[in-house]
Amino acid sequence: MYPKQMYMRLSFFKFLSVLMLTSILFSCARRGTPTGGDKDTIPPILEKAIPANKTVNFKEKRIKIYFDEYIKLKDVKTQLIISPPQKNEPIITPVGTASKFISIKILDTLDANTTYLYNFGNSIVDNNEENKLGNFKYVFSTGTYIDSLEVTGEVTDPLVKETSKNLDVMLYEYDTAFTDSIIFKQKPRYISNTLDSTLFEISNVRKGKYLLIALKDANNNKIYDPDIDKIGFINDTLNMPTDSVYNFTIFKEIPKLKILKPKEVNSGHLIFGFKGKAEDLIINLLSETPPDFKSEIIYDTTKDTINYWYTPFEADSLNFEVSKGEYFEEFTAKLRSTKRDTLKIQNSVGNTLNLIDTLAITSNTPIIKIDTSFISIVNQDTVKVNFKPILATSKTKLYLNFDVKPDSKYTVEVLPNAITDIYNTVNDSLSVKVATKTPEDYGILNVNIDSSLKSSFIVELINSKNTVVRVAKTSELKTIRFESLEPGNYYLRVTTDKNNNGIWDTGNFLEKRQPEKIKYFDKEIEIRANWDPTENLIITE
Numbered sequence: 001m002y003p004k005q006m007y008m009r010l011s012f013f014k015f016l017s018v019l020m021l022t023s024i025l026f027s028c029a030r031r032g033t034p035t036g037g038d039k040d041t042i043p044p045i046l047e048k049a050i051p052a053n054k055t056v057n058f059k060e061k062r063i064k065i066y067f068d069e070y071i072k073l074k075d076v077k078t079q080l081i082i083s084p085p086q087k088n089e090p091i092i093t094p095v096g097t098a099s100k101f102i103s104i105k106i107l108d109t110l111d112a113n114t115t116y117l118y119n120f121g122n123s124i125v126d127n128n129e130e131n132k133l134g135n136f137k138y139v140f141s142t143g144t145y146i147d148s149l150e151v152t153g154e155v156t157d158p159l160v161k162e163t164s165k166n167l168d169v170m171l172y173e174y175d176t177a178f179t180d181s182i183i184f185k186q187k188p189r190y191i192s193n194t195l196d197s198t199l200f201e202i203s204n205v206r207k208g209k210y211l212l213i214a215l216k217d218a219n220n221n222k223i224y225d226p227d228i229d230k231i232g233f234i235n236d237t238l239n240m241p242t243d244s245v246y247n248f249t250i251f252k253e254i255p256k257l258k259i260l261k262p263k264e265v266n267s268g269h270l271i272f273g274f275k276g277k278a279e280d281l282i283i284n285l286l287s288e289t290p291p292d293f294k295s296e297i298i299y300d301t302t303k304d305t306i307n308y309w310y311t312p313f314e315a316d317s318l319n320f321e322v323s324k325g326e327y328f329e330e331f332t333a334k335l336r337s338t339k340r341d342t343l344k345i346q347n348s349v350g351n352t353l354n355l356i357d358t359l360a361i362t363s364n365t366p367i368i369k370i371d372t373s374f375i376s377i378v379n380q381d382t383v384k385v386n387f388k389p390i391l392a393t394s395k396t397k398l399y400l401n402f403d404v405k406p407d408s409k410y411t412v413e414v415l416p417n418a419i420t421d422i423y424n425t426v427n428d429s430l431s432v433k434v435a436t437k438t439p440e441d442y443g444i445l446n447v448n449i450d451s452s453l454k455s456s457f458i459v460e461l462i463n464s465k466n467t468v469v470r471v472a473k474t475s476e477l478k479t480i481r482f483e484s485l486e487p488g489n490y491y492l493r494v495t496t497d498k499n500n501n502g503i504w505d506t507g508n509f510l511e512k513r514q515p516e517k518i519k520y521f522d523k524e525i526e527i528r529a530n531w532d533p534t535e536n537l538i539i540t541e
Contacts, residue, residue, distance in 0.1 A: 079121035113143035153246035374418035
């Protein structure tokens with residue numbers, strides 16, 4: 001072999017050796033570098049339970065449920081539903097730490113021949129990725145068999161656009177002790193929960209006759225409290241077994257009228273809290289008053305309170321009697337405050353005045369006197385505009401009604417002494433500048449209702465902030481026209497006003513009266529400037 005060939009061959013073997021060594025080192029380096037692998041998406045798996053799931057002739061006081069990996073309990077107090085409910089809640093561990101098992105210590109005396117269901121909802125998650133073991137149930141029976149009947153359906157709240165979550169759905173058994181008032185006093189025989197949806201399933205129910213109700217349970221005590229809870233119910237008796245699917249709605253009852261003891265806000269200002277319908281309530285002051293005494297009763301539209309405004313005078317307390325129909329009660333309000341509300345007025349419409357709106361000045365205290373000589377309105381040409389003052393029944397809003405022109409600007413001047421309140425206080429100066437747009441800057445929505453029902457309808461237009469911006473009431477199947485709408489997204493809600501009183505009438509459980517039907521149309525309606533779309537709504541019930 002020639003020297004040159006020998007050199008080339010040695011060089012080749014040297015190159016090959018280096019290449020192999022590099023490959024080995026690179027391969028070793030890759031094997032030693034952790035990649036983390038694929039993300040764990042598998043929920044925990046039940047390995048065993050002691051006693052076993054669906055055990056009959058159950059007599060134990062402790063249950064242990066084992067899983068294939070470390071788990072933790074998340075929101076178990078709100079997620080866990082035990083049916084039938086127990087007087088003494090079981091002790092469930094561990095809470096706040098990871099474990100491969102769940103321990104349940106039963107504190108109650110269990111009923112004989114009864115199937116019990118522990119539905120953990122979505123509370124069981126793995127320790128690392130919190131993958132949910134959804135709707136996990138542990139079932140046992142103190143009798144010789146497991147009850148297997150079930151009830152399914154849907155519960156909704158028609159007054160809210162979003163899904164009303166975490167509703168309790170309950171079955172009360174018609175037995176010898178049953179009365180309609182049982183829902184106010186006792187927990188149900190069976191219970192389930194809608195969790196994050198509107199659907200429900202009550203499983204492991206035994207044959208029999210039942211009352212089916214749903215609660216938005218404010219204090220989570222599984223007992224109906226009309227003052228704070230919403231309720232829904234099925235009028236007909238539920239006979240198990242059944243193939244029917246039960247769809248119904250929840251509502252807030254109007255409680256019996258109850259006036260709460262008046263509280264002093266400031267000198268000359270008391271508030272009466274109330275429950276129920278307090279319209280036309282008579283509040284009569286029994287205490288002696290000076291000759292120049294004045295008072296105003298104003299209902300708060302956002303709270304269940306009545307404002308009682310009066311001109312202060314020397315007194316330690318005021319005595320009242322309140323009445324409405326058969327309701328009568330007497331109160332004494334202690335007077336301690338020397339602070340008095342200060343009159344403040346402001347523009348309530350902002351800088352833009354809609355062509356169909358009326359400019360208004362709001363006050364934080366009742367307006368007793370108006371002197372229009374201290375109020376002026378001029379347009380962009382400094383031409384004086386005639387207006388008519390209209391004091392709202394609340395006496396805290398003063399409308400300045402004038403002929404509003406498109407694409408115009410107005411300046412409103414409210415000088416001192418224009419407004420006098422109940423304390424004989426006059427306003428400070430207020431200057432308001434507002435502008436109007438052209439009709440083409442707004443949109444129009446036409447709404448057609450198609451229905452075979454013999455009923456009036458209340459049509460509400462709701463904006464993206466879930467605020468009702470327009471309301472139309474009709475007893476005819478004609479086109480409803482919402483004009484001068486700001487561009488944006490809207491929704492429609494329709495109430496079937498069967499008694500034609502112009503308001504939505506709620507239901508009453510003891511009277512077995514369902515609320516008037518409300519249908520929320522989920523379709524988002526886009527309104528653009530100078531648009532004139534039409535929506536066709538079909539109302540079947």
